[in-house]
Amino acid sequence: MFDRPYAAYQPGERWESRGRTITEADLVLFAAFSGDWYPLHTDREWAARGPFGQRIAHGMLVLSIATGLMVFQPGVVLAFYGMDQVRFVAPTFIGDTLRVSLTVAGVQEKSNGGVVTSAMTVKKQSDQPVAVADIKVLVAK
Amino acid sequence: MFDRPYAAYQPGERWESRGRTITEADLVLFAAFSGDWYPLHTDREWAARGPFGQRIAHGMLVLSIATGLMVFQPGVVLAFYGMDQVRFVAPTFIGDTLRVSLTVAGVQEKSNGGVVTSAMTVKKQSDQPVAVADIKVLVAK
Amino acid sequence: MFDRPYAAYQPGERWESRGRTITEADLVLFAAFSGDWYPLHTDREWAARGPFGQRIAHGMLVLSIATGLMVFQPGVVLAFYGMDQVRFVAPTFIGDTLRVSLTVAGVQEKSNGGVVTSAMTVKKQSDQPVAVADIKVLVAK
Amino acid sequence: MFDRPYAAYQPGERWESRGRTITEADLVLFAAFSGDWYPLHTDREWAARGPFGQRIAHGMLVLSIATGLMVFQPGVVLAFYGMDQVRFVAPTFIGDTLRVSLTVAGVQEKSNGGVVTSAMTVKKQSDQPVAVADIKVLVAK
Amino acid sequence: MFDRPYAAYQPGERWESRGRTITEADLVLFAAFSGDWYPLHTDREWAARGPFGQRIAHGMLVLSIATGLMVFQPGVVLAFYGMDQVRFVAPTFIGDTLRVSLTVAGVQEKSNGGVVTSAMTVKKQSDQPVAVADIKVLVAK
Amino acid sequence: MFDRPYAAYQPGERWESRGRTITEADLVLFAAFSGDWYPLHTDREWAARGPFGQRIAHGMLVLSIATGLMVFQPGVVLAFYGMDQVRFVAPTFIGDTLRVSLTVAGVQEKSNGGVVTSAMTVKKQSDQPVAVADIKVLVAK
Numbered sequence: 001m002f003d004r005p006y007a008a009y010q011p012g013e014r015w016e017s018r019g020r021t022i023t024e025a026d027l028v029l030f031a032a033f034s035g036d037w038y039p040l041h042t043d044r045e046w047a048a049r050g051p052f053g054q055r056i057a058h059g060m061l062v063l064s065i066a067t068g069l070m071v072f073q074p075g076v077v078l079a080f081y082g083m084d085q086v087r088f089v090a091p092t093f094i095g096d097t098l099r100v101s102l103t104v105a106g107v108q109e110k111s112n113g114g115v116v117t118s119a120m121t122v123k124k125q126s127d128q129p130v131a132v133a134d135i136k137v138l139v140a141k
Numbered sequence: 142m143f144d145r146p147y148a149a150y151q152p153g154e155r156w157e158s159r160g161r162t163i164t165e166a167d168l169v170l171f172a173a174f175s176g177d178w179y180p181l182h183t184d185r186e187w188a189a190r191g192p193f194g195q196r197i198a199h200g201m202l203v204l205s206i207a208t209g210l211m212v213f214q215p216g217v218v219l220a221f222y223g224m225d226q227v228r229f230v231a232p233t234f235i236g237d238t239l240r241v242s243l244t245v246a247g248v249q250e251k252s253n254g255g256v257v258t259s260a261m262t263v264k265k266q267s268d269q270p271v272a273v274a275d276i277k278v279l280v281a282k
Numbered sequence: 283m284f285d286r287p288y289a290a291y292q293p294g295e296r297w298e299s300r301g302r303t304i305t306e307a308d309l310v311l312f313a314a315f316s317g318d319w320y321p322l323h324t325d326r327e328w329a330a331r332g333p334f335g336q337r338i339a340h341g342m343l344v345l346s347i348a349t350g351l352m353v354f355q356p357g358v359v360l361a362f363y364g365m366d367q368v369r370f371v372a373p374t375f376i377g378d379t380l381r382v383s384l385t386v387a388g389v390q391e392k393s394n395g396g397v398v399t400s401a402m403t404v405k406k407q408s409d410q411p412v413a414v415a416d417i418k419v420l421v422a423k
Numbered sequence: 424m425f426d427r428p429y430a431a432y433q434p435g436e437r438w439e440s441r442g443r444t445i446t447e448a449d450l451v452l453f454a455a456f457s458g459d460w461y462p463l464h465t466d467r468e469w470a471a472r473g474p475f476g477q478r479i480a481h482g483m484l485v486l487s488i489a490t491g492l493m494v495f496q497p498g499v500v501l502a503f504y505g506m507d508q509v510r511f512v513a514p515t516f517i518g519d520t521l522r523v524s525l526t527v528a529g530v531q532e533k534s535n536g537g538v539v540t541s542a543m544t545v546k547k548q549s550d551q552p553v554a555v556a557d558i559k560v561l562v563a564k
Numbered sequence: 565m566f567d568r569p570y571a572a573y574q575p576g577e578r579w580e581s582r583g584r585t586i587t588e589a590d591l592v593l594f595a596a597f598s599g600d601w602y603p604l605h606t607d608r609e610w611a612a613r614g615p616f617g618q619r620i621a622h623g624m625l626v627l628s629i630a631t632g633l634m635v636f637q638p639g640v641v642l643a644f645y646g647m648d649q650v651r652f653v654a655p656t657f658i659g660d661t662l663r664v665s666l667t668v669a670g671v672q673e674k675s676n677g678g679v680v681t682s683a684m685t686v687k688k689q690s691d692q693p694v695a696v697a698d699i700k701v702l703v704a705k
Numbered sequence: 706m707f708d709r710p711y712a713a714y715q716p717g718e719r720w721e722s723r724g725r726t727i728t729e730a731d732l733v734l735f736a737a738f739s740g741d742w743y744p745l746h747t748d749r750e751w752a753a754r755g756p757f758g759q760r761i762a763h764g765m766l767v768l769s770i771a772t773g774l775m776v777f778q779p780g781v782v783l784a785f786y787g788m789d790q791v792r793f794v795a796p797t798f799i800g801d802t803l804r805v806s807l808t809v810a811g812v813q814e815k816s817n818g819g820v821v822t823s824a825m826t827v828k829k830q831s832d833q834p835v836a837v838a839d840i841k842v843l844v845a846k
Binding site for chain 6: 159160161162164165166167169170236238266268
């Protein structure tokens with residue numbers, strides 16, 4: 001997706017990533033890396049008594065994997081500028097397969113390039129959205 | 142921080158986390174986990190020719206570690222609701238030590254609890270902010 | 283638990299940790315980190331022919347996770363002093379959820395603080411103990 | 424196996440390793456480490472529609488684990504010299520247990536030791552080969 | 565590179581990957597994952613007394629990372645077919661940055677596609693080759 | 706070491722392992738796996754102000770790696786029975802290389818084998834001990 005100078009993005013254009021299955025190992029690895037061992041993610045007994053009846057993936061795990069599913073062309077992408085309106089709208093369970101879809105919302109010129117804003121949806125295999133955000137990437141001229 | 146029912150948070154109250162040093166191993170582990178091998182994070186030669194003269198941490202690495210530095214009391218925190226206005230304002234280098242400060246901005250009542258919004262700043266050892274965001278956590282009654 | 287100067291611990295006082303589910307990924311990660319690939323932990327076929335009929339977690343995996351389930355307050359804990367009478371009393375299987383309970387046995391004064399000795403039991407979801415030890419933590423005045 | 428000076432290897436002599444079960448965590452860890460997230464290894468939905476009906480292990484994962492199952496005596500092995508005729512002959516599925524068998528093919532003298540060439544077969548619990556190669560190890564005099 | 569049906573590859577055509585810096589963390593992670601803790605890779609004191617005066621990366625680490633630096637288009641690549649003439653021609657040290665270059669050697673038709681054979685060279689920042697191999701990838705019609 | 710039936714161990718016999726260098730990556734990986742992010746191990750700034758002037762390895766990291774440095778012959782070793790008198794006697798710094806020495810203290814017959822008790826010392830490159838323990842391994846007849 002982020003493989004062209006900023007002037008080449010058209011509002012409304014869409015892109016979809018490959019998929020990645022979220023495994024129990026991913027929940028362990030992300031808990032370990034981040035240090036966030038909240039029991040809804042890491043304690044099967046505790047999670048079984050909660051609203052989902054099972055462990056769910058961390059919201060930040062979902063966002064981290066989403067960035068890895070995108071394409072950032074070296075030399076074209078200058079910086080990950082930021083995100084607005086990040087919302088976790090449904091739980092991701094062990095075994096779900098996520099993919100990312102992006103829709104360009106607009107481009108804002110800056111001195112050293114342009115900030116491309118896209119509406120991102122992270123979806124499961126059933127097309128149910130699990131996270132949405134407006135992501136902003138600084139792209140070269 | 143997130144260790145009390147939502148009615149107990151006062152706008153303006155502040156909290157600060159312990160620190161965590163960001164190592165070269167963290168950059169490798171996060172690139173590996175997320176799948177984001179952008180050369181600014183993972184190619185020393187490429188990064189040496191760029192604006193920072195060295196590799197920098199992924200923005201999402203910084204946010205992921207920030208969530209692990211917070212305290213989420215089991216049973217009190219119901220969900221990570223979302224984030225607004227996430228901005229990466231300075232680079233995090235290998236060897237920097239990050240900590241998180243939170244300032245409560247307000248609480249919004251919901252049917253099953255309250256959304257506590259806090260201004261988060263992730264800072265280095267020199268107190269320079271590297272990332273800021275408004276984070277929203279759904280807390281029990 | 284270890285969040286107060288040494289004079290504040292009373293023999294007989296008890297503390298219990300949150301839980302953590304031991305996954306197949308944990309067995310792989312610990313075998314990898316430690317270098318201990320004994321087939322009872324890592325070879326499903328070999329373990330199926332053994333006394334438990336399945337793979338079991340390493341004893342040291344159980345102890346390592348136990349230390350992570352405890353609370354060590356920065357500035358209060360000076361050192362992990364040692365352990366006595368460590369015994370692995372039952373197998374931990376993939377899918378078991380462990381938690382730690384500690385009972386203070388006594389405090390021994392040292393020049394720079396006090397060694398708090400606690401009887402530690404690591405238990406599964408069924409309350410069956412899997413490991414016991416007397417652990418000794420050097421705590422500040 | 425590689426625990427003797429090069430003159431001590433007899434063509435035709437055989438050696439077999441312990442086993443290691445290939446878990447879903449191993450597929451995630453190898454995809455992460457290598458950066459090869461090909462969906463046949465990491466996307467359950469995509470793999471389900473393919474010729475095997477499920478995810479399979481990376482070929483290079485199989486070879487990497489094979490080298491870890493061998494015995495390389497410090498001081499005896501000088502270098503991993505190379506491999507010929509590496510072929511991936513059957514898929515390795517999650518849950519398969521692999522072991523390595525080696526048959527010495529011959530020894531070629533070099534100035535600083537000898538290159539021992541062995542026919543390597545990586546096999547599953549059913550004895551079905553999944554990978555074969557001629558591996559060449561430089562061994563001391 | 566592997567992003568087109570097999571008929572579209574021309575002998576002599578070349579492709580070069582992005583780079584990846586090999587860190588001390590990579591040596592630890594690969595030793596851990598593979599189980600190959602040979603001291604030339606993992607014992608600084610032992611390696612200091614050896615021919616290179618320092619630790620070097622595992623040969624299989626280099627090959628594993630090489631596969632992650634290539635581009636395998638989902639749906640186009642059917643299988644990793646094999647490798648011939650794999651040779652480790654120079655040591656990779658901690659801090660070296662590797663990239664892969666491929667030169668198409670030829671295509672061999674099979675019933676379900678074509679095997680594209682390429683001469684692979686893994687090189688450091690100085691352009692010195694560290695590993696060479698003929699790699700064979702089964703590509704769709 | 707643990708490669709023979711229990712009757713074959715002589716009090717006073719000694720064994721020494723290969724070495725393993727403790728890297729910054731190991732501290733990160735163990736903090737992550739165990740969940741023990743005590744700042745003496747993971748916060749460079751905090752550790753610099755402490756008694757050692759730098760980060761030190763977790764005691765349990767040292768013990769975990771020690772078990773991986775030992776040799777446990779499949780079929781000979783029945784269980785890791787326990788440990789007595791575990792003491793952490795000196796800090797392990799990033800860059801230290803550890804090895805294990807064992808001296809057999811005695812064998813105690815059990816119904817299904819024998820418990821071999823050994824005095825274990827984990828030492829650095831300078832031969833300074835960092836941890837000592839009496840370790841007890843249940844070995845087959």
